[in-house]
């Protein structure tokens with residue numbers, strides 16, 4: 001019998017906890033369902049995303065199971081964000097669609113409505129982009145923003161993303177096709193060996 005060896009995977013072998021100045025980014029668990037429900041049931045959170053506001057803690061549990069499955073099957077990761085020394089989730093941030101050959105990945109994020117405007121979104125997006133550039137060898141992190149989502153645009157531009165163009169009618173929501181703005185942050189490193 002031949003033992004098949006796989007290269008180590010920096011994202012999916014062990015859950016990568018991260019720390020910023022004020023925050024810890026940690027693995028989500030089913031115990032976070034009530035806090036996640038509180039956050040993702042607010043209508044403002046879903047206004048510019050494809051998701052609908054959660055209706056019950058059971059919805060949050062289902063979402064958490066999906067997040068766990070995505071990680072276990074090495075498709076995407078989503079961190080729960082807490083203040084250092086506390087345990088209540090106040091934001092989430094995720095990476096998905098990692099293309100290892102072409103070296104790009106996409107980011108998504110949301111912050112509890114009651115915490116908006118304190119720089120939390122910017123702090124976590126900066127940290128996750130730095131992690132992606134330093135540990136996943138990507139040269140590009142991309143973000144898709146529904147037209148009208150000024151808060152997200154401001155956040156992305158503030159941390160160094162550039163607006164690249166409009167993806168017309170890319171997103172379906174509430175009976176309409178919406179334009180989506182393409183943003184990216186790129187690294188200009190030259191280490192291009194495969």
Ligand SMILES: CC(C)(COP(=O)(O)OP(=O)(O)OC[C@H]1O[C@@H](n2cnc3c(N)ncnc32)[C@H](O)[C@@H]1OP(=O)(O)O)[C@@H](O)C(=O)NCCC(=O)NCCS
Pocket residue numbers: 044045046048049108109110111112115116117118119120121122123143144145146149150151152154155158
């Ligand atoms: C987008 C979101 C994550 C921003 O989080 P946040 O923690 O409030 O962001 P920050 O405090 O880091 O603010 C970043 C910048 O956006 C600005 N901003 C925040 N909310 C804003 C709003 N509603 N309108 C305009 N600008 C806004 C801030 O003033 C700040 O600008 P500055 O650096 O010049 O001061 C938050 O509004 C959210 O969760 N929205 C719902 C989910 C969502 O849309 N996610 C993104 C999908 S692409």
